[in-house]
Structure formats: structure tokens, C-alpha cells
Amino acid sequence: MDDIRPGPMVVACIRITDLRPQIEPLSGTVVREPWSTGLSPPDAAALEYSFRIAEAWSGHVVVITAAPPSADAVLRDARALGATVLRIAVGSPSSDQAYMDDLGSDERAMAGMIVAALAPFGRPSLVVCGDRSSDRGTGALPAFLAHELGAAQALGLVAITTTDQESMVVAERRLDGGWRERLHVPCPAVCSVEGAGVRLRRASLTATLAAQRTEIPQVTAAGGPGTTRGTHPGGPAEVVVGPGRPFRPRTRVVPAPDGDDPRLRLLALTGALVAHDPPTVVGPIDAAGAADALLAFLIRHGYLDTEPVGEEAATEGTR
Amino acid sequence: MGKADVVPTPGVSSDTPAFDAVVVGAGPAGSATALALARAGRSVVLVERGPFPGSKNVYGGVVYGRVLDEVVPGWWNEVPVERWVVRRSTMMMTGTQSLAVDYRSAAWGEAPYNGMTTVRSRFDNWLATKAVEAGAQLVTSTVATGLLRDGHGRIVGVRTDRDQGELRANVVVACDGVNSLLAKEAGLMAPAEASHHTLGVKEVLDLPGHVIDERFGLRRDEGVDIEMLGCTRGIPGGGFLYTNSDTVSLGVVLSLPHLAEAKVRPEELIADLKNHPSVAPYLRGATLREYAAHLIPEGGYDTMPTMVTDGMLVAGDAAAMTLAAGLWLEGVNFAIGSGLAAGRAVDRAIAAGDCSAKGLASYRSDLEGQFVLADHKRFRKAPALVLSERIQQRYPGLICDLVDGMFTVTNPVPKPGGVRLTRSVAAKHGVKLRQLAADTVRALRVFG
Numbered sequence A: 001m002d003d004i005r006p007g008p009m010v011v012a013c014i015r016i017t018d019l020r021p022q023i024e025p026l027s028g029t030v031v032r033e034p035w036s037t038g039l040s041p042p043d044a045a046a047l048e049y050s051f052r053i054a055e056a057w058s059g060h061v062v063v064i065t066a067a068p069p070s071a072d073a074v075l076r077d078a079r080a081l082g083a084t085v086l087r088i089a090v091g092s093p094s095s096d097q098a099y100m101d102d103l104g105s106d107e108r109a110m111a112g113m114i115v116a117a118l119a120p121f122g123r124p125s126l127v128v129c130g131d132r133s134s135d136r137g138t139g140a141l142p143a144f145l146a147h148e149l150g151a152a153q154a155l156g157l158v159a160i161t162t163t164d165q166e167s168m169v170v171a172e173r174r175l176d177g178g179w180r181e182r183l184h185v186p187c188p189a190v191c192s193v194e195g196a197g198v199r200l201r202r203a204s205l206t207a208t209l210a211a212q213r214t215e216i217p218q219v220t221a222a223g224g225p226g227t228t229r230g231t232h233p234g235g236p237a238e239v240v241v242g243p244g245r246p247f248r249p250r251t252r253v254v255p256a257p258d259g260d261d262p263r264l265r266l267l268a269l270t271g272a273l274v275a276h277d278p279p280t281v282v283g284p285i286d287a288a289g290a291a292d293a294l295l296a297f298l299i300r301h302g303y304l305d306t307e308p309v310g311e312e313a314a315t316e317g318t319r
Numbered sequence B: 001m002g003k004a005d006v007v008p009t010p011g012v013s014s015d016t017p018a019f020d021a022v023v024v025g026a027g028p029a030g031s032a033t034a035l036a037l038a039r040a041g042r043s044v045v046l047v048e049r050g051p052f053p054g055s056k057n058v059y060g061g062v063v064y065g066r067v068l069d070e071v072v073p074g075w076w077n078e079v080p081v082e083r084w085v086v087r088r089s090t091m092m093m094t095g096t097q098s099l100a101v102d103y104r105s106a107a108w109g110e111a112p113y114n115g116m117t118t119v120r121s122r123f124d125n126w127l128a129t130k131a132v133e134a135g136a137q138l139v140t141s142t143v144a145t146g147l148l149r150d151g152h153g154r155i156v157g158v159r160t161d162r163d164q165g166e167l168r169a170n171v172v173v174a175c176d177g178v179n180s181l182l183a184k185e186a187g188l189m190a191p192a193e194a195s196h197h198t199l200g201v202k203e204v205l206d207l208p209g210h211v212i213d214e215r216f217g218l219r220r221d222e223g224v225d226i227e228m229l230g231c232t233r234g235i236p237g238g239g240f241l242y243t244n245s246d247t248v249s250l251g252v253v254l255s256l257p258h259l260a261e262a263k264v265r266p267e268e269l270i271a272d273l274k275n276h277p278s279v280a281p282y283l284r285g286a287t288l289r290e291y292a293a294h295l296i297p298e299g300g301y302d303t304m305p306t307m308v309t310d311g312m313l314v315a316g317d318a319a320a321m322t323l324a325a326g327l328w329l330e331g332v333n334f335a336i337g338s339g340l341a342a343g344r345a346v347d348r349a350i351a352a353g354d355c356s357a358k359g360l361a362s363y364r365s366d367l368e369g370q371f372v373l374a375d376h377k378r379f380r381k382a383p384a385l386v387l388s389e390r391i392q393q394r395y396p397g398l399i400c401d402l403v404d405g406m407f408t409v410t411n412p413v414p415k416p417g418g419v420r421l422t423r424s425v426a427a428k429h430g431v432k433l434r435q436l437a438a439d440t441v442r443a444l445r446v447f448g
């Protein structure tokens, strides 16, 4: 097991699974591949918020997941970012069927196991989860975790920020009609976040290479609902809505770059020429959209000097 | 770009990890290089920009595995195969006609097999895993953004898009695929020339396995490979159809300048092909799973870059090694072959303590001595012939009409004689018999 470190503990409780499972069209069977295992956007956001909050509190991050060994690559990345990592072993090396069949189908039992596995690290100040996993997606686990830990809960958040007290975080939650409200969430708490607004930091190459050479600690699933239930005299403290009324976020103003040369301003705005084409996700899009993206790429790189034809020419030409 | 930038890299720190080799790109070329080096006991790091090997890779669908015999004995027992190709069909087409030469071999359906359809995300990952098991370090989601040079301008590693992202090594092996930015930066490759590239576009279509079996006359894990000519509205190129377990890959390969000139969208050509009377019945009820496109370096032997420089060599598509010689579209086996040779050459150079261009020169001679450059040299004139106007625009129709004339029963008009028929069909397609004879001789020279 990784070192038990001093300072407040922020736990990122994440689901690591195949992000591109194949579905057999006739039987509906889901086929998962170990190598395309990764973090869904909400889980990636949960991890990033955990780091931000732990930094603000001078604390440390523990990343926990229940998954087969195919999750280790993602856990190594988290370790390269400085987290303590732990995997509750489920399933065979190449499949997480056991998770789906047993653990994942009973989120309450899962919450009990996670809390049991975390017990040796001490009591978490904050647990951050994604608001839904890409495969099961009920979003119920954080609530069960809060129950097991006897902690406050605020779910489906857009953002979490720290306050000057370590016993409180401020969260933002969406309301109908584009409105949002602020919540004051007392710690210990369990929060779940949307997969938007933040981007997971990347580890340095040196740390990535070093983390690759390490083993990921794993524990076997133990415990169950109620076995490790946190005791909090009088129950968890209450989440407070406000202060302030619901608000609509303002449009973000991006300051115009300096200079008279439009080309240079455009370069400054887009970051072009700063690096070669970074990995870009353009999908999911339809075949015509994909062809457009490709033709635009070819034009950009000088393979084609003509504009694409058809209806799209008008929009393409403006790029 | 394309000119060697020999300015030393400012601030190349000495404490970045040092490896015997850095291999950029975990496609077949990169994984084969890393495998050969790791097996030779060299420290090697394999850098891949995608989240996992194969995640960004596109190809038609058939891998010829003979090249793996030497590295993974009995590979067919473990490789992630979709189907073993037992039928290979070459089809000449017009909009409404087709003539297929269909070859079937029972031997291709048994070990040691000939070709297999396989999915790149699985195959590339399998090969990369072999390299990792042998001791290579794989770093994914990491882009090599440029070369590191020492005070003498010699390449000493790569820069990546991560913090502290410099990787210093004795040798950099660029396996970053077609249009290699590293090969260009090293000055090994001239700026990309559109006429040396084709654009491959393909759809993967869902079709239940048993339906594929019935429609294509296959059993269990047997597969078919159909190569097509004359299905691209006169744009030089061709089409392909490969069967996977429960999907079919269908695509076209198109000359880039001609595609641009024709002002046709590639997906329209795939739609044409799907509606062709000889293809549509195979695909009835199939649904689209995936659409992908990628460049292919089709220029062949005469367009390959310089393959080595001090501290660096180039393998696979980065060195334009796809063999696109009309009847053949083979790139993965050439990438693996060149990767293994690159690994061996780097190992020898490190052992000899000379990683200069001279020390790495055995790479090219190794490639000349085996199929990689021997085949390319033999078929060096093939790309020009195969993409030529008559082969592309006239002969498919001419051949189909010739066969049509032979087999259409025109009673009470008597059957035409062979010579008269050939003459009239050739005239209809604007081909002189002299040109036909000259092209036959040229084809014999190119492929003979």
C-alpha cells in the first residue's frame, strides 16, 4: 500500500472502464476491451477537482477504484500526478464482467467496500466522484458513499472551490433555464461533478516513466453496507444553499490579443504554431462531418489547395 | 519544414532519462522496432500520441503475418484475428458491370496461414504489448513535438508535449507514420508531394457473422479480400472490401490531386460502391459502425526519404514503405519488417559505439536484402502504371465490354470473332491495339 500521508485527505473515487465498448447489434452484448480503458469526462473532472482542492488545503489525494487490472494504466497516470492509488480487485485481467455482474449492480455494497478499503488511510475530508459513470450511469454511488461515511453530500456539481476554511467547500449546481446556485458544503462531504469545465492535468514525462515501473496496490473486496459506517454525532452537517440568489453565469470575455497584424493576432488566439497538431477529438460526427474535418486538415497542411465542394464549401472556406 | 534544423536545442537538460533508443509511434513499425530492441536487451521507450496503440490508426483490413514468424513463433495462436483470408478476388468494374478473378485456397485457411483480417486497435495493441513484455516502456497520450539536438546539431532525442518532456537517447527511430514530421524536421524528407499520396477512406459496416458466411461463401473463421478497379469515377485509385468477424470493411483509395480536381467527396464514392450491383447484395441490411480516413504514401521506392542520419532512422510509413502496387496493398507487413530491421541496426550501432549515419547504415542494406526494399525495388514502376489514365479509366470498361461481347448471346446475329470484338471494344473505349500491346508489355516488365 502507498504511504499514508499527513494533511487532509481528498479521495477521488472513480470508475475506470472501457470508454469505447462494442455492442453486438443482435444480442446487445457489451464487449469491453482492456486497452481502451480510461476515465470518462466526469471521472476525469473528479480527479482534477481532487488535486485542486488537496493543493489548496496542503493535503493529499487518494485515488480509489474497483476494477480489474486493466485499470492499472490509468492509476499509474494518477500516481504520476502525485496521488496515492488503490485498486479494489474485481474481475479477471481482461474483463470487468465480475464488476458488472456483482459489485456494480449493488452500489450500496460497493460503497461499503470502498469505505472499508479507505479505512487504513484515515477519514477523508472530501470524496469527489464523477456524477455518472459511462457504463452504469445511475449516479447513486456517491449518495451511498456519503451515507456510509456519515458525510454531507452535494451531487451533480458544475464546480467546486475551496474557502479559507478547510471544513467547507463552495459548490455550484445547475438549475433550470441556465441558472445556477451556490452551495456551502461542510466537510466531511461527498461531491459528484459533471464532466465539464475543467481539464485533467497531465503528468510530466519523468513522473510518467517513473510511475510505469511501479506496482499498483490492490485490496480484495471486503466489507459491505454498514460495516464501516462513519459515526458523526447528530448525523452529517447540512449543506447550505447560498448565500446569494441563483445567478446566470456571465459570458466569458476573452481579451483580444495585442498587435496590428490580424494574422499574428489569430495565431496568438489559436495557439497555432505553438505545437504540432495536438490530439483532437472531432467526434462523434457523421461521415460527412468527418470528411469535412479531414479535408480541412489536408488543406491546412498543403495537400489540397482547392476548397471542398458542395454545401459545406461556404463554411469550409471561412476556416 | 523539410530542411535540417541543426540549431542545438536550448536547455537540453542532462538529467532527462537516457535510453538506448526512443521510438516515436506505436504503430506496427514502432512496436516492431521496440520489440527488436527490447529483446536485444536495449533500453527503449515507445512514445505514442494516442491513448493506446492503434487508437489512431486506420487501414483497410488485411495483415500478412509471415513477417511475424521470426518474432512470435506460432503467432496465429494468439494474434487477435477476425478472419483468415481464404478467398482473394480482383474485380474490374464499371458503373453497372464487373468481372472478378476469384482465387480460393484451402491452405490459406490453415496454419501457418497467409493473410488475416484484423482490427488495428487490437492488432497494434497486441504487438505493442509484446514489446512491453520484452521490456520496452510504452508512454501513451504523448506527442513527440520535435527533435533534440546537441551542440554539434546531432540528434540526441525528442521533445514531447509533456512537462519535463525531453527524452534523450542514442538513437531516435521515427515510426510516426505517413507525412512524418520528424523525418521532415531531420531533413530526411522533402516537403510532402500530393501526387505521392492517396487518401484512403473506409466504412466499417455491421453485418452478423452468419450472414457474412452465407453471402461470401465462407465458413467459421474464413474471410475474403476483394480488390476493385474502376469503381472511383475515373479518379485514379481503387476499392476494397474485407470481411471481419461480424463487420465488413469497405473503402476506396484515391489519388489526392485527382480527387481535388474532380471535386467529388470521398463518401460519395463509397456510397456509389455500396450501391454497385455487384456489391450491394453483399451488404443488404448492413449498418454503419465507423467511418475513417487516412493518407497512404503510395509513391513507392523512388519517393522514399533518406533513411538514416546521425542519431536517427526512419521506418514504416514514415519512410513511405507501403507497397501499393495495384494487385497489392500491403503496409503493415512492410512496417513490421522495416521496424525489426531498424531495431537490429540500432542494436548493432550501439554495440559498435557508433550511432552516426555510418554506424546505422546497415539498416538500409538489411532492408535491401529482404522483402521490404526488394519488393519495392521490383515494383518501383508499379504505382505510376497502376494509377495511369488507361489502366484507371479505360481498361476496366474495355475488359467488361469484351467479356460482355463474348457472353451476350445475340442470336440470330452470329457471335463476333475475338479479334473483331477486341478491335471494336478497344475503339469504343478510345484505346488503340498498339497501346494495348504496349501496356501489356509494360505491365509484364513492371510485374514480371
Ligand SMILES: Cc1cc2nc3c(=O)[nH]c(=O)nc-3n(C[C@H](O)[C@H](O)[C@H](O)COP(=O)(O)OP(=O)(O)OC[C@H]3O[C@@H](n4cnc5c(N)ncnc54)[C@H](O)[C@@H]3O)c2cc1C
Residues within 6 Å of the ligand: B024, B025, B026, B027, B028, B029, B030, B047, B048, B049, B050, B053, B054, B056, B057, B058, B059, B060, B061, B062, B063, B064, B142, B143, B144, B145, B175, B176, B177, B178, B181, B199, B200, B201, B202, B251, B293, B294, B295, B296, B315, B316, B317, B318, B321, B322, B329, B330, B331, B332, B333, B335
Ligand atoms: C485506407 C487504408 C487502407 C490500408 N489497407 C492496408 C491493408 O489492408 N493491409 C496493409 O498491410 N496495409 C494497409 N494500409 C497501410 C498501413 O495502414 C500502413 O502501411 C501501416 O499502418 C504503417 O504502419 P506504421 O507503423 O509505419 O504507421 P502507422 O500505422 O501510421 O502508425 C504511426 C503511429 O505513430 C503515432 N504518431 C504519429 N505521430 C506521432 C508523434 N508526433 N508522437 C507520437 N506518436 C505519433 C500514431 O498515432 C500512430 O500510432 C492501408 C492504409 C490505409 C490508409
